[in-house]
Amino acid sequence: MVQDLGRPGYAHLGISASGAADALSLRAGNLIVGNPEGAAALEMTLAGGTFEFEQRAVVAVTGAEFEADIPLWTAVWIRPGQQLRCGRARSGARGYLCVNGGIEVPLVMGSASTHLLTGLGGFEGRALKRADVLRTGSGRPPHSRRVTFPRPTPSPILRVTAPANIHALCAAIWEVKEDSNRMGIRLRGAALQTPGGHMITEGVPLGAVQTPPDGQPIILFVEHQTTGGYPKIANVISADFHALGQLRPRDQVRFEHVSMDAAYTLLKAQEEWLHSLV
Amino acid sequence: MRAIDASDRSLLLVFDDRISLAAHRDVLRLTPLLRPVTGVTNVHPAYASILIDFDPRVVRHRAMERTARDLFVQAVTAPIPEARTVEIPVVYGGAGGPDLESVAKLTGHTPEEVAATHSGADYLVYFLGFSPGFPYLGGLPESIAVPRLETPRTRVPAGSVAIGGSQTGVYPLASPGGWRIIGRTPLRLFDPQTDPPTLLQMGDHVKFVPIAKSIPKDTEGAS
Numbered sequence A: 001m002v003q004d005l006g007r008p009g010y011a012h013l014g015i016s017a018s019g020a021a022d023a024l025s026l027r028a029g030n031l032i033v034g035n036p037e038g039a040a041a042l043e044m045t046l047a048g049g050t051f052e053f054e055q056r057a058v059v060a061v062t063g064a065e066f067e068a069d070i071p072l073w074t075a076v077w078i079r080p081g082q083q084l085r086c087g088r089a090r091s092g093a094r095g096y097l098c099v100n101g102g103i104e105v106p107l108v109m110g111s112a113s114t115h116l117l118t119g120l121g122g123f124e125g126r127a128l129k130r131a132d133v134l135r136t137g138s139g140r141p142p143h144s145r146r147v148t149f150p151r152p153t154p155s156p157i158l159r160v161t162a163p164a165n166i167h168a169l170c171a172a173i174w175e176v177k178e179d180s181n182r183m184g185i186r187l188r189g190a191a192l193q194t195p196g197g198h199m200i201t202e203g204v205p206l207g208a209v210q211t212p213p214d215g216q217p218i219i220l221f222v223e224h225q226t227t228g229g230y231p232k233i234a235n236v237i238s239a240d241f242h243a244l245g246q247l248r249p250r251d252q253v254r255f256e257h258v259s260m261d262a263a264y265t266l267l268k269a270q271e272e273w274l275h276s277l278v
Numbered sequence B: 001m002r003a004i005d006a007s008d009r010s011l012l013l014v015f016d017d018r019i020s021l022a023a024h025r026d027v028l029r030l031t032p033l034l035r036p037v038t039g040v041t042n043v044h045p046a047y048a049s050i051l052i053d054f055d056p057r058v059v060r061h062r063a064m065e066r067t068a069r070d071l072f073v074q075a076v077t078a079p080i081p082e083a084r085t086v087e088i089p090v091v092y093g094g095a096g097g098p099d100l101e102s103v104a105k106l107t108g109h110t111p112e113e114v115a116a117t118h119s120g121a122d123y124l125v126y127f128l129g130f131s132p133g134f135p136y137l138g139g140l141p142e143s144i145a146v147p148r149l150e151t152p153r154t155r156v157p158a159g160s161v162a163i164g165g166s167q168t169g170v171y172p173l174a175s176p177g178g179w180r181i182i183g184r185t186p187l188r189l190f191d192p193q194t195d196p197p198t199l200l201q202m203g204d205h206v207k208f209v210p211i212a213k214s215i216p217k218d219t220e221g222a223s
Helices: A023-032 A167-171 A238-244 A260-275 B021-034 B061-077 B100-107 B111-120
Strands: A041-045 A047-052 A057-063 A066-068 A076-078 A083-089 A094-099 A157-161 A174-176 A184-188 A208-210 A218-220 A232-236 A252-257 B002-007 B010-014 B040-045 B049-054 B085-092 B123-128 B135-138 B153-156 B160-164 B167-170 B175-177 B180-184 B205-210
Touching (some): A023 A041, A023 A094, A023 A260, A057 A066, A238 A260, B010 B061, B021 B061, B021 B123, B085 B160
Antiparallel strands (some): A041 A094, A057 A076, A208 A218, A208 A232, B002 B010, B153 B175, B160 B180
């Protein structure tokens, strides 16, 4: 489906920002093909598709290790009429097909991002299907002469900040459930004791680790509800959001409690890595 | 006002630990002042709190907290915006209100009494959340409060008027939902092509107005 970096600024209306599940890979792919970081691209989840280009194009496929007939994390020049095949992801979950000039769809509240749950934005508010035709914009070709770019390695350890002790969360191994999606990553494991007391609904941030009554944590993800009534015991750090987007059902994850300072050190390093690509 | 570092890119302001009109007024006045602040990416008002999302490359928690506290001082002396009253026409029961009968049974009323009680009350929009344009309404008479469904529906049609616990609301878009559906409104509570895209806003008063039993076909498409 078509994604960009989402539509911030509307949470007070109940509209979450949405956007790419692995924004780091989308941004990197855009930089590799010479686009602004936030240009619209195609997000592929677990499997890609076959894409035919009517005109010349410069493309890059970033994100997970997808079977593809072009090298990944590389700017590739495509001839008119050429087909590009992206098969399954061998590991990880999301890939980004970025095209110089960006994908053009009508903007909804300033963004090309698809919000699947509500059918907003992107290409007709849905995942792409066979015979769909997408327009691309025009842009300046990339000037970088690097051949293949290094990629971040998502780790099975999710680092979180937390206001209190989260020993039980960090001691356990959690399995990603099949019904995980862009709204939330649902985990299976030894049931956590949930904090007692009545909680009134409050705003919730991206990456929040919620504990519903059944003690099975849910990590709020890009299409999360803007407010929630379950206790929240920890929050994934910004620098590990890209790893959330690469989780597959049955993957095993662990949590590691880090300080806010450590979270910022990791974020700074990640931003420096991204901007070193071009 | 307490400030909690909720994540590495958000700050939670807490005014009270219960639902109260005083806390609501704080939220109502402070939210619009926070939205345009440099570095703020999203503001999530709720019953007695406001979550601020920010870009940590531009601003961090302590600076954001200082700004919020300064704006709060201004906010408490700002006038409360004039409240609008929005009427929402509802066809109670029938195909659009499949749970009206069970709500009646659970509360010991007739379906007509449930509809009359629901539409007889005045409601306050505490905030919009959960999904685009979804209003959290205060003021549901206790006599028609009913627990959520044991198993949520995978799809609740757009415009569904529902009760969940002591709360009532309207689903602006088709979505999964666990509340009991007692009627349907033909009004569009959310339209991304209009500005603002939501019919209701925080602080509005709402009245449900019962309308005739049949919904004309051309008003059913609001998903």
